Amino acid sequence: MNEIIGRIIIVVGVVFDTIGCIGLVRLPDVYNRLQAATKCVTLGTCGIMFGIFIMQGFNSLGIKALVCIPFIFLTAPTAAHALARGAHLFGVKLWEKSVCDKYQEDKK
Amino acid sequence: MQILILILVILCFFCLYRAWRGLTIPDRMVAIDILAILVVGICALLAVYTKREFLIDVALAWIFLGFIGTLALAKYLSGRKFNE
Numbered sequence: 792m793n794e795i796i797g798r799i800i801i802v803v804g805v806v807f808d809t810i811g812c813i814g815l816v817r818l819p820d821v822y823n824r825l826q827a828a829t830k831c832v833t834l835g836t837c838g839i840m841f842g843i844f845i846m847q848g849f850n851s852l853g854i855k856a857l858v859c860i861p862f863i864f865l866t867a868p869t870a871a872h873a874l875a876r877g878a879h880l881f882g883v884k885l886w887e888k889s890v891c892d893k894y895q896e897d898k899k
Numbered sequence: 900m901q902i903l904i905l906i907l908v909i910l911c912f913f914c915l916y917r918a919w920r921g922l923t924i925p926d927r928m929v930a931i932d933i934l935a936i937l938v939v940g941i942c943a944l945l946a947v948y949t950k951r952e953f954l955i956d957v958a959l960a961w962i963f964l965g966f967i968g969t970l971a972l973a974k975y976l977s978g979r980k981f982n983e
């Protein structure tokens with residue numbers, strides 16, 4: 792029973808990863824790509840880790856997979872935020888159909 | 900389980916396409932950051948599939964390598980100016 796539930800959660804995680812990578816290829820702008828890819832891939836990889844924990848139970852492999860989840864949740868959004876700020880300071884233009892740019896207003 | 904690992908490897912090629920084609924430098928950095936998180940998932944699935952437990956330690960270390968690398972590149976990026 793645990794095996795089946797774990798596999799279902801792993802499949803859901805891989806589906807989220809797929810959506811994130813399609814967004815990384817298809818979207819028009821650095822900021823759009825960063826937003827789509829980071830959120831979907833973070834949740835997808837955490838789903839894979841949680842599915843492995845459900846499948847394995849409380850042995851060493853399952854506990855290490857469970858420890859990976861908070862680390863991914865801490866590090867991936869921090870890296871994405873630093874990268875977005877760096878790209879904005881670097882001077883990359885927004886997409887021409889973007890409606891607002893609060894950081895640019897804030898810098899003036 | 901094999902088909903899931905195969906799908907994740909194909910997704911890595913999507914990221915490599917963006918890193919090859921990306922129009923600006925931050926595009927390439929985003930692609931490498933996402934590639935690091937995908938490789939963590941592949942290592943975890945391989946650890947279950949091949950029953951070798953050291954691969955999940957590789958995944959745990961890879962999270963921090965990708966994080967520190969991306970932070971260093973973003974810091975490098977913010978002190979420069981964009982020219983085509």
